[in-house]
Amino acid sequence: MLKNYDTGIFFDEMIGNNGSPKRHYQWFYELVEQLTDTELREKHETAQLNFLRQGITFTVYNHTGGTERTMPFDFVPIIIPKPQWEKIEEGMKQRLTALNHFLDDLYHDQKIIDAGIIPRELVENNPYYYHKQVGGLDIPLKNHVFLAGVDLIRDENGEYRVLEDNLRNPSGMSYVFQNRYVMRQVYPELFFEHSIETLEHQFSELYNTVVSHVPENADPRTKPTAVLLTPGMYNSAYYDHVFLAQQMGMELVEGRDLVVKDDIVYMKTIRGLKRVDIIYRRIDDDFLDPEAFRPDSALGVSGLLRAYKKGNVAILNGIGNGVADDKAMYVYVPDMIRFYLNEEPIIPNVETYFLSDPERLEYVLDHLEELVIKNVGASGGYDMLIGPQSSEEERNVFRQKIIEKPNQYIAQPTIKLSRAPAYQEGRFYPCHVDLRVFIMNGEEAHVLPGGLSRVALKEGSLVVNSSQGGGGKDTWILTEGGHSHA
Structure with a gap:
């Protein structure tokens, strides 16, 4: 398996510096060593076919229109020992608690701004700050983030760090379950001997989290009705919406299936109108209600905001969460944790320099070729310099921009993302990985055991995104001793 496998300068999830498997991977390694090349290829094919049969696809849009693809799947799992996972869980709950406090504070008293910890203009110039629409609103459980997807990476020392927070509509949870399902079909032998945390009760956990957000004026005599609101089948994450709605036993609806009468939301059914109490929406804020946001939105429901x-x-x-998960706010999350919780962050950010500090500025201007520079206001990779891949000319342009507006930019070291073996085209080679952890938050927070490990399958690539040729791996949390019930 590891003939010609080179860990290089990177931290490897499976292989130690001495070239042999780490202790928690030893049994997996021994199992794979017993398989012949033919068996490995057959298993790899079976896994991909399984995904096709289940209809697990996402849509990639390009110049020729949309094409349905299956998420490439890699069978070498990411295995995380229980003690390590417990630290991640603690760190995620801590982070989400602080971010939730922050959102509630921003739309109410703004104590963190008054305390001088976060600059007012950073909030007010943010395009996702919807104070006009939802300022001062008290929402169920004071909970703005019912589901977060936090992306973690490991640096060259194997330390976990947060790369970004997704607090609006994090997608990908369905793949976590499908990866597990396919692994169990294709490699049943892996699950006999070892205790791997099960995903079995996670959907009832998610459902209970949804229905715990009962609105103030719901009818106390009936069980609350929850629906999942999708933009429809042309959305790239539509599979995710269908799967989650099915597994939670919740109606999947589009905007046209809902209507607001006397400020109450109803779903149209063949038996007439049925009241809706809770909407798990997978539509962006801007499109939710043409009355309150974009008047041209055909996806939303007129009058929803009034209700x-x-x-x-x-x-x-919640509406307006986007203000808390952009690049500039990311830098302040450790400060939020200190301010609201009076604790130190358990899982740190990637080191980030604000360039308003003259010493930092000088350092950054001298080391542009080693750093990543980002404009705090831009997203989607615009106005960004990746030092090691840049030309002198590009660096000179950026040097000027930074000198003119140092407050507009942040700098980060180029991180050596951790790697793990992947098996593709009949051989094993190292690929960069990251991990999206899903945190559900109702009356209390709960972390999905494992999460979505994403892998950059193109050799040498750093891009784990599925639209760029990235794929998924199953993520196993090893419980101590005993047998597997995965």
């Missing part, structure tokens, strides 16, 4: 403001319906995730 929300009156306490007649709950909307998950």
Whole structure:
């Protein structure tokens, strides 16, 4: 398996510096060593076919229109020992608690701004800050983030760090379950001997989290009705919406299936109108309600915001969460943890320099070729310099921009993302990985055991995104001793 496998200068999830497997991977390694080349190829094919049969696809849009693809799947799992995982869990709950406090504070008293910890203009110039629409609103459980997807990486020392927070509509949870399902079909032998945390009860956990957000004026005599609101089948994450709705036993609806009467939301059914109490929405804020946001939105429901403001319906995730998960706010999350919780961050950010500090500025200007420079206001990779891959000319342009507006930029070291073996085209080679951890938050926070490990399958690539040729791996949390019930 590891003939010609080179860990290089990177931290490897499976292989130690001495070239042999780490202790928690030893049994997996021994099992794979017993398989012939033919068996490995057959298993790899079976896994990909399984995904096709299940209809597990996402849509990639390019110049020729949309094409359906299956998420490439890699069978070498990411295995995380229980003690390590417990630290991640603690760190994720801590981070989400602070971010939730921050959102509630921003739309109410703004104590963190008054304390001088976060600059007012950073909030007010943010395009996702919807104070006009939802300022001062008290929402169920004071909970703005019912589901977060936090992306973690490991640096060259194997330390976990947060790369970004997704607090609006994090997708990908369905792949976590499908990866596990396919692994169990294709490699049943892996699950006999070893105790791997099960995903079995996670959907009822998610469902209970959704229905715990009962709006103030719901009818106390009936069980709350929750629906999942999708933009429809042309959305690239549509598979995710269908799967989650099915598994939670919740109606999947589009905007045209809902109507607001007397500030109450109803779903149209063949038996007439049925009241809706909770909407898990997978539509962006801007499109939710043409009355309150974009008047040209055909995806939303007219009058939805009025119903929300009156306490007649709950909307998950909250409106206006985007202000807390952009690049500039990311830098302040450790400060939020200190301010609201009076604790030190358990899982740190990637080191980030603000360039308003003259010493930092000088250092950054001298080391542009080693750093990543990002404009705090831009997203989607615009106005960004990746030092090691840049030309002198590009660096000179950026040097000027930074000198003119140092406050507009942040700098980060180029991180040596950790790697793990992947098996593709009949051989094993190292690929960069990251991990999206899903945190559900209702009356209390709960972390999905494992999460979505994403892998950059193109050799040498750093891009784990599925639209760029990235794939998924199953993520196993090893419980101590005993047998597997995965």
